[in-house]
Amino acid sequence: MSAIRSTPRARPRESLVARSWLYAVLVVLAVIYIFPFLVDVATSFKSDAEAAQNPLGLIPQTTTTAAYDLLFLRSDFPTWFQNSAIVTILVTAGRVLFDSMAGYALARLPFRGRTVIYAVLIGVMAVPNVVLLIPKFLVINQLGMYNSYPGLVIPLLVDAAGIFIMKNFFESIPVAVEEQARVDGAGPFRVFWSIVLPMARPAVVTIGILSFQGSWNELNHFIVASDSPALFTLTKGVAQLASGALSSGTQYPVKLAAAAIMTIPVAIVFLVFQRRIMNAQGGAVKG
Amino acid sequence: MPKADRGINRGRNAWGWFFVGPGVAVLGIFLLLPVLMAAWVSVSDWRGSGSPFASSVGFVGLDNYRAILSGGTLAQRDFGTSLRNNAYYVLFVVPLQTALALALAVLVNAKALKGRGFFQTAFYFPSVTSSVAITVLWLYLFSATGVVNRVLGWVGINGPPWFNDPRGIVHVALRALGIDSAPGALTEHRFLGVTWWDWLSGPSFAMSALILMAIFTTSGTFMLLFIAALRSIGEEIDEAGMVDGASAWQRFRYLTVPMLRPTMFTVLTLGLIGTWQVFDQIYTGTSGGPAKSTLTPAYLSFQAAFTNQQWGQGAAIAFILFAIIVVLTLLQRWLLREKGGPRRKRRRPAIPVAAAAQGVAR
Missing domain, CATH: 1.10.3720.10 (MetI-like)
Structure with missing residues (x-):
């Protein structure tokens, strides 16, 4: 019990440590949630070969719009x-x-x-x-x-x-x-x-x-x-x-470009109406 | 009744039906009627051509159900396999998505948090994107030399070729412990055409990738439900706990969690209903492969009807799936009922739950 009683006095420093942990955890989680979408967009501008060799790079070594040309023109x-x-x-x-x-x-x-x-x-x-x-x-x-x-x-x-x-x-x-x-x-x-x-x-x-x-x-x-x-x-x-x-072969850039484009309209609506969407989802169930 | 009143009543009825008319028509024709029609098809020998009500279509009783549930046929084995696959999916996804959603909600709800909006948006965004787009992305991330395996490589793990790997993770774990072959008792006996040893395989690596995907895409939605609940609890109780000297964990475990019970119930129910309906991911990504290890009842039902023209069996699978969902939901309700004490009338969020289910299942 004494240990618990003493916590209020120790709070300032403890809370600073706790705060840092809180932000660290949140940032790591946010990266995990966002990174896949960044990979999607980045890969859509890569060549097939680069998409296979360097899946992690967020900046294409040679940027190409071949995937988008194929989707929209052919x-x-x-x-x-x-x-x-x-x-x-x-x-x-x-x-x-x-x-x-x-x-x-x-x-x-x-x-x-x-x-x-x-x-x-x-x-x-x-x-x-x-x-x-x-x-x-x-x-x-x-x-x-x-x-x-x-x-x-x-x-x-x-x-x-x-x-x-x-x-x-x-x-x-x-x-x-x-x-x-x-x-x-x-x-x-x-x-x-x-x-x-x-x-x-x-x-x-x-x-x-x-x-x-x-x-x-x-x-x-x-x-x-x-x-x-x-x-x-x-x-x-x-x-x-x-x-x-x-496709012949995997053609990941084309598929990911298609996935990225089809996400844009819902992403725009989401960002514009964010607050309302989140309240609606939470509120609908609270009833 | 005076004449004038009757006139008002008639007017009221007419207006009422005018307002609900379009809704009732569409839902009646495209929801209610189809269910009745499919019920008939599930007990008929209709093979997809002409009208299912034509005189040439015969009544076959429960034959279609029997073909799926007994007889040691391929149809039965496929159904058994799909049930196993989906059961593991449910078993992993529901607890993990609930726990993660609660954790995210608690983190995001921290007092005086900077960037709260940003974090919420980041966690919720996967929930608004289409399952097709996410599946395409997932196939890339989890390809043999893809992003996930590269990252695993950093810590010295040689990742499996996920979507091409039909091995069950429990089997793989047992092999690592030196258990290579099953005890005879487990391979000799079968349930729904699948040996007990195969029932115990765990989800395949391919299915595991889909399990991770489901957790990724639904945790944000459920996080919002928990956030709404946490806000409605308010800070007073937490502060009271603090005054009494309870630690952060004690306050969370003994004060917050019990008060989140109704929301927890909602999330588990929605999770259970949603996870038994895995379809989009399979249709887009795996077609049930590799080696049928991502076959699910929903996809099997579709495949039986639209690919193999076994409409009766397809419809029968759909109804069995429906029954499974209903039974498990009721079972869960019974297991999570409030025990002891005077039975408070619990706020049953039945209707809003169903409303939200429509949003979540998609």
Whole structure:
């Protein structure tokens, strides 16, 4: 006990040592987390030979943009990028609108069947993604949407998790404003569109960011929704590239250049909305 | 009921359905309906051409399930192997990612830390990048003469050719101890077509690289959950512990950790659900190889259906996987239930957990 009692007096020096350790550990960890991405970018500017001989060097001995030339000028990479962009924009817009509409109805409109829908929604969320691979293909195929843009986009337009985030948010804002508008004679859609939605800006932005990341990084839906090269998205195209589609030999610079480029859009969104993303992730679970 | 009220009710119902309509339609058609359809396919002999509801498609009962679970066929052996591979993946990833996430959260949450934002960003960044991009990077880092093996070389370790090495790490460790061959009892008996000796192989080096990757990409997400929880605990309790003369470790172990229990529960549950669904990495990187040592049930289900046109078996594997996830989640819930004392009503974060699961699983 005496040892413990005496610590307060020893604190200043002990805390300096502890501080140094804290920063040392954090810096080492940060290097481990960041270094792989630096290797990725550096290697994408190396020649094949150098990528194999000198994987650790962060500055290429001879800088070459051969990998990027190949990707942009002599491959389908631009098509993949375009498809990813189209799908992501449509899916993000759809989710923002439909998730908030459904969330609003579940939070505020006491319509018949609400409880049932709520229960089914919870059930649906419990189904793991990979269990849906085969089933989704079956339905998309049956509906004649296989190998089409609607097949890529429509099944992703709504996500159950987003509906819940919106529902929780709507429940947290006061009803008074809406009621006033209703008394003034505004219809439900007017109230939703020009009063509720603007108030829900933070939640809407959260849904937007999560949808953007989710659809940009989505892989398995695109695998089962199409097999036409014209409809490849970045995830599917680069996955194909990884298994050796373009290459004779390993061609690491090309693959890593592709990986780097496909990371840029999510990285930008992440850096711009950092604070909100981190709060959303932490907060979503705290509920 | 007066007429006017009934009119209002009808209007309410109509508006309600107008608002939930698109959501219900999309989720119903592309989530609920598919599950029902796949349930039918799993008990049918449909082979991928035409409609699964055509009259030529027959009901075969549990044949597809039987083919996977018994009979000593290749299908059974593959399923057994995939279960073993994935089980080791879960066994290593879940505890390690939870421990690392908690450690990162505690470090980043230190009082008066300079550069807190930078560290958080660094640890979280891998979580936002696509699994395809990370897998491509990982294949390079862990290639035979790649970054990882060079770094291991600095400390005199001759690293394995990771993604080309199907040897199980437990087998390799035993060989190092001089145990080269298995006792007969272990090689004679099989479970799901795989010998007991092979069940005990541990993850292959290839799988180990994927295990490290999962820890790298998910620890940031879970770190955020722990940070949120640590903030909500506040400093008063820690200070109270300090006044009582508890050391930093004692305060962490006996004050902080118990209060993190609900978050711990969430993280473990999400981890368990996510790690049983390994697919993207296998599809992008290994296709189940080398020597089927990275085959997982999710990938096997996909392969059975889309490559081998065994749709019934593929669907059956998916449902068995679903059942495994549900059972293990319930089991874990039961194991981690609060023991002793009056049963407090615990805040069950069921819904938000599911919401976050969608984000994490991807």
